[in-house]
Amino acid sequence: MSENIVFQRPSVMADVATHYCPGCQHGVVQRLVAEYIDSRQLAEKTVMVTSIGCSVLLYNYLLMDAVEAPHGRAPAVATGVKRVAPDKVVFAYQGDGDLASIGMAEIMHAANRGERITIIFVNNTCYGMTGGQMAPTTLIGQKTTTCPSGRCASSAGLPLRMAEIMAGLPGVAYASRVAVNTTKHIAQAKKAVRMAFDAPLNDQGMGFVEILATCPTNWKMTPLAANQRIADEMIPYFPLGTFKDAKNAGAC
Amino acid sequence: MKSERIFVKGNEAVAMGAIDAGLKAYFGYPITPQNEIPEYMCEHLPEAGGAFVQAESEVASINMVLGAAAMGVRAMTTSSSPGISLMQEGISYLAGSELPCVIVNMMRGGPGLGDINTAQADYYQSTRGGGHGDYRTPCLAPASCQEAYELTREAFDWAFEHRTPVLIVGDAILGQMKEPLTRRAPRPADPAEGQDWRLSGAQGRPARIIRSLRLAEGTLARHNLGLQAKYDALQGLARADCFLTEDADLVVVAFGSIGRIAKSAVRKLRARGLKVGLVRPVTLYPFPSAVLRDLAQAGKRFLTIEHNMGQMVDDVRLAVRGIADSDFFGALPGNLPTPDEFEEAIAKACAGGRS
Numbered sequence: 393m394s395e396n397i398v399f400q401r402p403s404v405m406a407d408v409a410t411h412y413c414p415g416c417q418h419g420v421v422q423r424l425v426a427e428y429i430d431s432r433q434l435a436e437k438t439v440m441v442t443s444i445g446c447s448v449l450l451y452n453y454l455l456m457d458a459v460e461a462p463h464g465r466a467p468a469v470a471t472g473v474k475r476v477a478p479d480k481v482v483f484a485y486q487g488d489g490d491l492a493s494i495g496m497a498e499i500m501h502a503a504n505r506g507e508r509i510t511i512i513f514v515n516n517t518c519y520g521m522t523g524g525q526m527a528p529t530t531l532i533g534q535k536t537t538t539c540p541s542g543r544c545a546s547s548a549g550l551p552l553r554m555a556e557i558m559a560g561l562p563g564v565a566y567a568s569r570v571a572v573n574t575t576k577h578i579a580q581a582k583k584a585v586r587m588a589f590d591a592p593l594n595d596q597g598m599g600f601v602e603i604l605a606t607c608p609t610n611w612k613m614t615p616l617a618a619n620q621r622i623a624d625e626m627i628p629y630f631p632l633g634t635f636k637d638a639k640n641a642g643a644c
Numbered sequence: 645m646k647s648e649r650i651f652v653k654g655n656e657a658v659a660m661g662a663i664d665a666g667l668k669a670y671f672g673y674p675i676t677p678q679n680e681i682p683e684y685m686c687e688h689l690p691e692a693g694g695a696f697v698q699a700e701s702e703v704a705s706i707n708m709v710l711g712a713a714a715m716g717v718r719a720m721t722t723s724s725s726p727g728i729s730l731m732q733e734g735i736s737y738l739a740g741s742e743l744p745c746v747i748v749n750m751m752r753g754g755p756g757l758g759d760i761n762t763a764q765a766d767y768y769q770s771t772r773g774g775g776h777g778d779y780r781t782p783c784l785a786p787a788s789c790q791e792a793y794e795l796t797r798e799a800f801d802w803a804f805e806h807r808t809p810v811l812i813v814g815d816a817i818l819g820q821m822k823e824p825l826t827r828r829a830p831r832p833a834d835p836a837e838g839q840d841w842r843l844s845g846a847q848g849r850p851a852r853i854i855r856s857l858r859l860a861e862g863t864l865a866r867h868n869l870g871l872q873a874k875y876d877a878l879q880g881l882a883r884a885d886c887f888l889t890e891d892a893d894l895v896v897v898a899f900g901s902i903g904r905i906a907k908s909a910v911r912k913l914r915a916r917g918l919k920v921g922l923v924r925p926v927t928l929y930p931f932p933s934a935v936l937r938d939l940a941q942a943g944k945r946f947l948t949i950e951h952n953m954g955q956m957v958d959d960v961r962l963a964v965r966g967i968a969d970s971d972f973f974g975a976l977p978g979n980l981p982t983p984d985e986f987e988e989a990i991a992k993a994c995a996g997g998r999s
Contacts (some may be wrong), residue, residue: 436845436846437845437847439715439843442670451853455846456844456851457843457844457845457851457852458851458853458854458858459710459843459853459854459855460737460741460853460857461705461856462710462733462734462737465704465710468699468707468710469704469707469711470709470711470721471697471704471708472708472709472710472712472714472715473711473712473714475695475712476668476669476695476711476719477844480845497699497700498707500700501700501704505697532884538853560971585748598841619681
């Protein structure tokens with residue numbers, strides 16, 4: 393009787409246990425990237441730019457050439473890579489503290505230049521690796537170690553909606569927000585990751601995908617409760633959807 | 645073909661030297677007094693097959709350099725003092741990641757916004773690492789347009805040979821003055837350069853990671869010991885321009901443009917019969933300590949002249965420690981020193997008076 397393999401580890405994923413906390417969804421997001429790279433057989437022409445925080449160790453799990461960027465600077469590093477190697481697939485993998493706070497200038501300008509790169513933006517509404525401090529995406533009322541009474545709009549501003557901001561920039565060809573808290577959402581996220589890679593590959597502009605993900609440790613929740621929080625608290629403020637798609641909205 | 649003599653600014657000489665050395669990527673942000681470099685690059689580097697991006701900041705510039713350097717190409721950025729301060733984070737990462745690149749600092753007065761006039765007050769920053777962590781960067785200090793051209797070409801070879809950022813420090817005088825330059829035939833970069841470490845897509849080999857993070861126990865210590873061994877090995881590259889030092893009683897030590905102005909002062913004092921000479925360090929790191937130590941052992945006295953409040957004088961004193969000391973004369977920022985100003989200070993030091 394012949395076997396019909398329907399599910400296996402993508403070839404670019406290392407066969408190792410990750411360092412991520414139980415319930416953390418970096419592994420899911422990284423798998424989606426790996427599945428895309430495998431499906432297009434791009435591993436040998438991809439250069440990953442890893443950032444700071446829990447995401448930096450991406451290169452331990454995805455087996456492709458990688459360069460590590462200082463905090464927030466991944467879009468600038470990716471610009472340098474892509475400009476001297478236009479034939480390479482270049483993506484940066486950034487968290488919300490990295491991209492929306494310290495790296496706001498780099499992401500805005502790389503986007504505005506229409507760098508032919510992909511940005512995988514994982515939003516878990518806190519600084520994960522440093523112990524759960526407030527991020528620009530922390531929700532109003534959310535308690536963190538640097539807003540123990542809950543984020544207050546009058547002193548800390550409102551959470552930044554990056555996918556919408558990115559969609560407003562002409563150099564971005566694709567911008568969407570997805571989540572990985574349900575199987576249905578993961579399927580949508582898989583498609584969004586593909587679109588975010590295809591946009592620069594098709595020379596349309598930058599591809600940007602924001603992925604709502606959990607941080608159960610710093611949220612002080614069980615993985616299941618953390619998943620539920622995405623549905624109950626994050627999606628109402630950070631609506632899922634495609635905010636820009638150059639193929640549908642005309643060339644950028 | 646007869647070499648053409650052209651009349652260029654020091655900044656243009658740097659840009660030409662970089663392009664003739666096989667530059668493939670330039671990223672920069674405007675700041676006075678080095679704007680002729682990005683202005684030259686945007687026009688001529690694409691013609692030469694390289695990438696030019698005017699970055700949104702010095703922070704982005706140096707990180708674009710990091711990305712291009714990781715691909716194994718000759719990459720550079722240029723700036724002036726406040727901009728170089730912003731680049732220090734990236735320079736530390738480049739040093740930690742052992743990536744080659746060239747960074748040019750056409751110094752101006754500081755601290756802070758300071759002014760746009762010439763100064764040499766970034767000596768400490770240039771020779772002590774500048775950013776965080778245990779690292780050093782080779783640092784070259786040209787004094788003429790021709791030397792700026794030659795040293796910029798050479799800097800890329802150093803960068804790749806030693807897998808390190810290399811600094812070139814000039815100042816507003818060097819950047820803005822115009823002199824004749826003889827440009828030499830371009831020497832394209834070796835296509836095999838960096839092939840044992842550069843990123844290229846993991847074709848037919850395991851994936852490569854270029855990083856400065858070393859978390860596993862003992863790995864950072866091993867890495868830093870390796871970096872230190874590299875810096876120790878650089879010591880042999882130390883270089884200085886010696887002028888009339890053999891029979892001198894007093895040796896003036898000055899670098900860059902100030903070294904050149906001091907040379908004029910030394911010439912004038914020689915005409916007056918004073919036995920003075922000059923050592924102009926061409927490399928600030930590694931510092932040409934052996935040259936100075938030999939002179940100290942031969943009984944010379946020293947006067948260090950800088951366009952700052954006294955920074956390189958520390959290295960001069962370290963070089964001659966236990967044998968001699970050095971007087972110091974600092975030209976104040978915000979002015980253009982003249983040979984006359986130095987002549988008086990050198991004559992005074994020669995007579996044994998402290999400046």
